[in-house]
Amino acid sequence: MSKLKKITRRSFMIGSGLVAGGVAFGAYKVATPHANPLLAELREGEAAFTPFIKITADAVTLITPHTDVGQGVQTAQALLIAEELDIDLDKVTLSFGAPDPAYYNTALADEAVPFQSADDSLAARSARGAAGAAFKLLGLMVTGGSSSVPDSYEKLRMAGAVARETLKKAAADQTGQPVSALQTKQGAVVLPDGTRIAYTDLAKAAADIAPVTDVSLRDPSEWKRLGKPVLRNDIVAKSTGTQRYTIDLELDGMLHASVRTNPKRGGSAAQYDTAAAEQMRGISAIVPVINGIAVVADNTWRAIRAVNAIGCEWPDAPYPAEMADHWQAVSDSFTDDALDKEWRNDGDVNAALGKDAKGVQQIEAEYFAPYVAHQPLEPLCAVARTLETGIEIWIAHQMSRFLQQKVAAVVGCDADEVIFHQQMAGGSFGHRLEFDVVTQAAEIAVAMKGKPVKLTYSREEDFAQDYVRQISIGRAKGALKDGGVHAWQMDIASPSVTASQMTRLGQPAAGPDTQIAAGVWNMPYAVPHLSVRAYRTPELAPISSWRSVGASSAAFFAESFLDEMIHAAGADPVAERLRLIQSPLHRAVLEAVAEMSDWGAPLGQGQGRGVAIVESFGVPTAEVVQVRDTSRGIVIEKVWVAAEVGQVLDPINFENNVMGGVAWGLGHAMNCEITFTDGVADQRNFDMHDGIRMAQCPQIEVRGLTNGDKVRGIGEPPVPPAAPALANAIFAATGQRVRRMPFWNNVDFA
Amino acid sequence: MKLNVNGTDHQIDVEDDMPLLWVLRDVLDIKGVKYGCGIAACGACTVHLNGDAVRSCQIAAADAVGFEITTIEGMGTPDTMHAVQSAWVDLQVAQCWYCQSGQMMQAAALLQSIPRPTDADIDDAMNGNLCRCGTYPRIRAAVKQAADTLAKG
Numbered sequence: 001m002s003k004l005k006k007i008t009r010r011s012f013m014i015g016s017g018l019v020a021g022g023v024a025f026g027a028y029k030v031a032t033p034h035a036n037p038l039l040a041e042l043r044e045g046e047a048a049f050t051p052f053i054k055i056t057a058d059a060v061t062l063i064t065p066h067t068d069v070g071q072g073v074q075t076a077q078a079l080l081i082a083e084e085l086d087i088d089l090d091k092v093t094l095s096f097g098a099p100d101p102a103y104y105n106t107a108l109a110d111e112a113v114p115f116q117s118a119d120d121s122l123a124a125r126s127a128r129g130a131a132g133a134a135f136k137l138l139g140l141m142v143t144g145g146s147s148s149v150p151d152s153y154e155k156l157r158m159a160g161a162v163a164r165e166t167l168k169k170a171a172a173d174q175t176g177q178p179v180s181a182l183q184t185k186q187g188a189v190v191l192p193d194g195t196r197i198a199y200t201d202l203a204k205a206a207a208d209i210a211p212v213t214d215v216s217l218r219d220p221s222e223w224k225r226l227g228k229p230v231l232r233n234d235i236v237a238k239s240t241g242t243q244r245y246t247i248d249l250e251l252d253g254m255l256h257a258s259v260r261t262n263p264k265r266g267g268s269a270a271q272y273d274t275a276a277a278e279q280m281r282g283i284s285a286i287v288p289v290i291n292g293i294a295v296v297a298d299n300t301w302r303a304i305r306a307v308n309a310i311g312c313e314w315p316d317a318p319y320p321a322e323m324a325d326h327w328q329a330v331s332d333s334f335t336d337d338a339l340d341k342e343w344r345n346d347g348d349v350n351a352a353l354g355k356d357a358k359g360v361q362q363i364e365a366e367y368f369a370p371y372v373a374h375q376p377l378e379p380l381c382a383v384a385r386t387l388e389t390g391i392e393i394w395i396a397h398q399m400s401r402f403l404q405q406k407v408a409a410v411v412g413c414d415a416d417e418v419i420f421h422q423q424m425a426g427g428s429f430g431h432r433l434e435f436d437v438v439t440q441a442a443e444i445a446v447a448m449k450g451k452p453v454k455l456t457y458s459r460e461e462d463f464a465q466d467y468v469r470q471i472s473i474g475r476a477k478g479a480l481k482d483g484g485v486h487a488w489q490m491d492i493a494s495p496s497v498t499a500s501q502m503t504r505l506g507q508p509a510a511g512p513d514t515q516i517a518a519g520v521w522n523m524p525y526a527v528p529h530l531s532v533r534a535y536r537t538p539e540l541a542p543i544s545s546w547r548s549v550g551a552s553s554a555a556f557f558a559e560s561f562l563d564e565m566i567h568a569a570g571a572d573p574v575a576e577r578l579r580l581i582q583s584p585l586h587r588a589v590l591e592a593v594a595e596m597s598d599w600g601a602p603l604g605q606g607q608g609r610g611v612a613i614v615e616s617f618g619v620p621t622a623e624v625v626q627v628r629d630t631s632r633g634i635v636i637e638k639v640w641v642a643a644e645v646g647q648v649l650d651p652i653n654f655e656n657n658v659m660g661g662v663a664w665g666l667g668h669a670m671n672c673e674i675t676f677t678d679g680v681a682d683q684r685n686f687d688m689h690d691g692i693r694m695a696q697c698p699q700i701e702v703r704g705l706t707n708g709d710k711v712r713g714i715g716e717p718p719v720p721p722a723a724p725a726l727a728n729a730i731f732a733a734t735g736q737r738v739r740r741m742p743f744w745n746n747v748d749f750a
Numbered sequence: 751m752k753l754n755v756n757g758t759d760h761q762i763d764v765e766d767d768m769p770l771l772w773v774l775r776d777v778l779d780i781k782g783v784k785y786g787c788g789i790a791a792c793g794a795c796t797v798h799l800n801g802d803a804v805r806s807c808q809i810a811a812a813d814a815v816g817f818e819i820t821t822i823e824g825m826g827t828p829d830t831m832h833a834v835q836s837a838w839v840d841l842q843v844a845q846c847w848y849c850q851s852g853q854m855m856q857a858a859a860l861l862q863s864i865p866r867p868t869d870a871d872i873d874d875a876m877n878g879n880l881c882r883c884g885t886y887p888r889i890r891a892a893v894k895q896a897a898d899t900l901a902k903g
Contacts, residue, residue, distance in 0.1 A: 070846025070883050231842070238847035239838040240831060241782025241822030245848065248781040256776065281765065300785070301772035377786045377794055377848040377882050426784075426848030427882050459787045652842050656888070660845055663884025686791040690880055695873035697886035 034102035034139060038063070045204035049166050049211040051102040052081060052159040055203040060085075060187065061093045065103035066152065067143040067398050068096075068234075069376070069428035071715045072653040075232045077152050079649060083225045084160030084218065086184040087199070089233050096422035099400040101139020107150035107713075108142055109135055110618060114341075114514050116522045117618035117710075118583055143398040144433060144545060146617040146713030149649060153711040154217070161215040170206035171197050220647065229652045234424065246395050246423045247381045251452040254383070255284060257444050258303040258456055260310065261292025261436070263464040264317035264679035265542050269293075273311030280306045287447045289440045294455070296448060304458045317679040319540045326540050326676065327368070330473045333493045333537040340496070340536040341512035343521030347529030352487030353477050360479040360486055363568050365561055367476075368740040369494075369553030370673035371468040373681075373689055374546055378426020379462045380437040384445035385452035390417025391442055396425030398433045402505055406435045410442045429664070430545040433501070434467050460684040467501075467544030468674050468681075470494045472516075474557025479529070480569040484576060487529035488565065492517045492554050495537045501544055519551030519614045519720050520558040524586040525577070541676065547664055548719035551616040556669070556741065559612035559724030564737065573611050573728065574599050581613075585644050585708050589613060589622040592642035592703055597624040606630060607637070610728025612721035618710065619717035620644045623662065625698075625725040629733045633748035636666060636698040636726065641718055646711040648704040658702045658718045665722025667692025669741050670749055696749060751815050755780065756824030766812035771795040773811045774821060782822035782851045786880070793879035796852035797821050803859035805878075822851035825858060834858045837896040845883035853879045857893045866897055 038048035048054045054061040064077035078094055097103065109131030110117070115124035134140075164184050171189040172179045174197075181192045188196040220227065237243040262270065269291050277286060277295060282302040287294045293310055297303035320326055353362060383394035390413045397403050397420075404418040411418070425432055441455040457465070472494035479487035494516050502509035514521075516534035523532075546552060566576045574594045581587050590613050593599070603609065606629040613622040621643040628635045641658050648654045672689045675682045683689040704714075727738045730747060738746050753760050753770075755778060762777055769788075774780040774797070783806055786794030790805040797806045798820040826832035831839065834854050844850045853876070860867055860875040867875065872893055881889070 070844075070848075072845065231839075232844075234847075235839055235842050235844060236828050238844040238850060239835045239854070240826060240828050241851045242828065243847055244781065247785065248775075250779060299772060299776035301768055301776065304788075375882065376846065377784070377792065377880065378846070379785065425846060427846040429882070456785075459789075656842065656845055656885070659887055660884035663886065664882075667884070685789055686787045686880055687789060690791065691882055692884065692886070693878075693880060694876040694886045694889065697884065700887055 034100070034104070037098060037100035037102055042207070045207060047203045047207035049163045050159040051100065052156055053085065053163045055163070055199055055206065057200055057203055059093050060087060060091065060199055061095050063095050063097035065097045065141065066148040067396060067422060067425060067432070069143070069396065069398070069425040069432060071657055072232050072650070073148045074234065075230065076149055076649055076653065077156055078233065079225055079230060080152050080156035081160040083223055084157045085164050087187040089230070091187045094233060099141060099404055099420050101141070101401070103141045104136050104139045105142045105147055105151050106132060106135070106155065107147040108140070108145050110150070111145045111147065112514070114512065117615065118585065139401060141399070141401045144430070146619070146716045149713045150711055157217050158215070161217060162211055162213055165212040165215045166206050166209065167199055167202050169212050170202045170209055173209065174205050226649050227647070230650050232653065243424060245378055245426050246383060247378055247426070247456060249383050249394055249454060251383065251385065254452040254454055255296050255448060256298065256300045256303045256456065257294050257296045257453050258300065258307045258458060258461070259289060259292055259294040259440050260307050260312065260461060261289065261465060262314045263681065264314050265465070266319070267291070267315045267317045267679070270312040270314045276309045277306040280309065285447065287444050289443045294440065294444050296444060296453060300456050308458070319679070321679040322677065323675045326471055329540055330471055330493050330537045333535045334475060334491055335535070338493070338535045338537070340516055340534040342531065342533045343517055344530050344532040346527065347487070349487055349489050349529045349531040352479050352529035353489055357479060360481045361568060362477065362479050363564060364477040365564055365739060367474040367557040367560060369472040369556060370675070370741055371471050371541060372546060372668050372672050373463055373466040373468055373674050373683065374429045374431035375463060375466060375686070375689065376425070376427025376429055376431050379457045379459055380431070381454065381456040382438045382441035383452060383454045384441040386411070386445050386450050387419070389413055390419060391445060392419040392421065393438060393442070394421040394423055395438050396423040396432055397438065398428065403435060403438055406439050407442045410439045411446060429547040431466070433545055434504070436465060459686070463684045463689070464681055466674070466681070467542050469546030469552060470497045470543045470550070471540065472553040474554065474561070476557065476561040478561065478565040480565055483569050483571055485527055485562070485565045485569060485580060488527050489531045490520060490558050490561065491533045491535065492520065492557060493535035493537055494553065495539050495543060497543050497545060497549060500539060500542050515550030517554050518549060519555035519616045522615055523558060524583045524615065524620070525580040526582050527580060547661070548616055548716040551614055551720035552665070555614040555616070555720040556723040556727070559614060559721065560727050560739065563610065563724070563728040563731065567731070577611070577613060586613060586615065586620045588705055588707055589620045589642040589644050592705060593622040593624045593640045596642065596701060596703060597626070597640040599624060604628070606733060608729050608731070608733025610725045610730070610732055612725040612728060614720040616717045616720050617713060619712045619714065621717045621721055623721040623725040625722070625729040627726070627729040627733050630750055632750035634730060634733070635750045636696065638699045638701070640701045642703045642705055643714060643717055644705040644708050645714055646708040647706055651704070654704050654714055655702045657714045659700045661716065661718030662700050662722050663692050663697055665719040666726055667696070669723035669726055670696070670743050673742050751812060753811070753814055753819060754817070755819045756821060762811070764811050766810060768811045769807050770797070770809040770811055770814045770819070771806040774806060780821050780823055784848055784851060786849065791880070792849065793856060794849050794852040796855040796879065798855060798859060801859065801862060803856045822854060825854065832858060833899040834861070834896045837892040837899065841888050841892045841895060843885050843888040843892050845885055849879060849881045853881065853889055857889070857896065860893065861897055861900060865901060867893060
């Protein structure tokens with residue numbers, strides 16, 4: 001292994017503590033931009049000034065490399081380019097592009113370092129720089145971590161500006177007019193006399209000159225498209241049933257497959273009895289895959305029916321068979337040996353919480369967050385067809401370059417011989433970061449020798465194979481003094497979601513995991529005596545990033561316990577939080593929801609309100625939940641949300657993402673858990689794990705704040721405050737404290 | 751057997767118990783109807799049989815013979831949208847969209863039977879249609895907007 005490669009591997013730690021040291025890989029290598037992948041495919045007379053824009057005689061194509069999993073980020077990416085390029089979205093073609101290191105994620109690094117988002121110290125900046133350099137060097141192309149908009153915000157506008165100025169230069173050369181006399185509007189360069197030259201007509205001339213790279217970005221006050229409501233490019237297709245997803249693809253001669261793999265995750269393959277399946281109509285092959293078996297048929301239903309008819313005796317999983325033992329393992333990991341990191345140690349918590357502490361009231365509590373599943377409504381599916389060398393893959397996936405490596409290993413070809421066709425996803429929530437469905441599709445395609453195969457999971461298989469959200473326990477002690485919070489010890493234990501994922505990626509995950517106590521180690525409170533400790537439970541069931549990752553469990557514990565302390569102290573939940581918060585950005589979101597909800601106004605019979613504020617993915621987000629205790633059970637009446645994101649690129653899509661995140665957080669906190677019996681998930685369909693439905697979903701009022709310097713993503717940050725704000729509201733309405741998700745174990749909901 | 755889908759008769763040769771969902775998707779290539787759960791727990795496969803909203807994953811092909819089957823493709827096209835579809839576009843309801851053709855089929859059937867639904871009517875009619883993205887507040891508003899449009903004729 002080369003020295004460079006060694007250093008890179010050692011330094012590459014997503015979600016782990018990455019320290020300064022970027023210079024180690026060599027500034028030259030890091031500074032060199034990746035080659036523009038569009039240049040290789042250009043024909044005579046076509047131009048591609050950056051990896052994001054291609055102009056031919058017929059079309060302007062914008063490349064939007066971030067996966068659209070329903071969050072609308074394809075439109076957001078296109079808008080960023082169009083804002084500087086001066087072209088309407090209905091005049092461009094959008095393409096997800098091909099996997100390429102040029103599309104490396106420039107923003108994920110911010111989340112991967114153990115520094116608070118507001119921390120602008122040299123150490124914090126060095127760590128972000130080092131992580132960013134590692135991502136660039138590796139060409140790490142990832143959609144996740146609410147990073148698509150931060151990653152795209154400058155580089156796509158810059159791409160648009162470079163293209164615009166290059167087209168102007170080409171027009172100037174062609175017409176003899178000075179560049180300064182030219183304008184751009186709606187896909188054309190406009191000459192002083194009003195003559196329009198369409199960009200497509202300038203493609204050939206622009207291809208012959210060097211791109212104009214000395215450009216500057218427009219001030220947001222000049223924006224014509226960004227910041228205003230926009231019709232998503234996919235909304236008409238999505239409202240008329242014409243949008244195609246992976247599951248809808250049809251290729252000539254395509255076969256349909258379904259699979260069953262060991263539901264005791266990580267257990268090996270079974271002995272199979274295929275006699276019944278072999279006799280079923282339409283079956284063309286039964287194909288063993290890693291840890292399981294697939295049936296190939298002439299339609300999806302016949303494939304699912306036949307694969308379910310195969311008798312399987314599954315060997316055991318490497319993790320405990322019964323749920324009680326999972327909880328016990330987490331509970332047993334609050335030990336010095338299992339300490340992953342002491343994130344905060346302000347003041348003297350031991351003394352303040354000690355037996356001899358004078359003049360304080362002490363409380364303690366324990367909280368539980370179960371495994372939960374991702375389960376987007378489009379089940380996992382993939383289409384594959386082997387080529388003479390290599391393979392073609394059609395799937396919606398969030399890590400296409402890792403996907404190429406995984407598939408190449410199965411097929412026995414080079415990664416660049418895996419031709420990847422990105423698809424629009426029917427939801428993800430983190431589900432489309434894993435690889436099993438695509439490697440299985442590749443295995444089946446290899447067996448079917450050149451015939452295209454579509455592999456579709458049954459919903460039951462999808463649940464069984466879900467890499468669930470981490471299980472976690474929080475233990476807290478607090479001391480109250482003079483009517484306020486005086487001391488707080490917050491301990492959190494869970495398996496490492498980062499390590500679980502990195503192991504499957506074949507990547508090291510050294511250092512502490514930022515996710516075990518995410519949303520807590522970076523909380524904005526200045527409590528006189530505060531400790532936050534994360535404990536690492538050894539791997540149990542395999543786990544993966546679930547919309548908002550660690551903060552979805554850890555922040556539930558912390559914001560619930562803070563509420564308990566505030567109530568015990570006799571203080572107001574908003575006022576006491578404001579007293580403790582130092583950061584102006586965090587204060588502003590809390591003040592905003594208080595104002596929106598008219599916090600403190602008299603409530604009706606049975607009503608109660610709870611508040612929570614959590615920063616995740618750099619976005620301080622505050623929520624107020626109002627519930628009513630009725631004879632039918634608890635009704636969630638309304639939620640108010642304020643989030644600080646620096647810029648709101650599209651107010652409608654912003655609101656949609658926030659509403660969806662709140663609904664996601666509430667629904668799973670109320671209704672969902674995955675439990676294991678004999679090593680197998682008990683919940684196998686939406687009748688047992690649905691999230692939230694219409695009748696339970698409250699009104700949600702949303703405000704985006706834009707006081708911060710950095711532009712942030714909004715896909716995940718609305719999730720973490722929802723559960724604790726709901727628990728705190730239930731306490732306010734009923735006096736009952738719910739410390740275990742899902743809440744329906746202890747509370748009836750209407 | 752012969753099935754009438756979106757006004758067209760189709761002669762098909764499938765098992766009597768093959769769910770209508772899969773006949774539509776894999777035999778007739780009508781992909782607007784979606785597979786989500788296969789057990790009537792999500793509503794993504796909702797179609798109309800003689801105007802009633804049903805879960806096509808639970809209807810055996812043989813039992814659909816003789817009915818007028820309507821899918822989202824039969825409801826309207828991008829050029830001639832149904833009032834429900836127009837409301838879905840205006841309010842930009844969809845996120846991932848995967849559930850939304852089922853939601854729209856359910857909403858259209860609701861408006862057929864209750865032209866001016868209350869919030870409680872919407873809860874009752876739409877509660878079987880699962881949206882994992884959480885678009886419910888917008889669905890509720892779009893149902894009401896579609897009701898307004900239809901009332902104006």
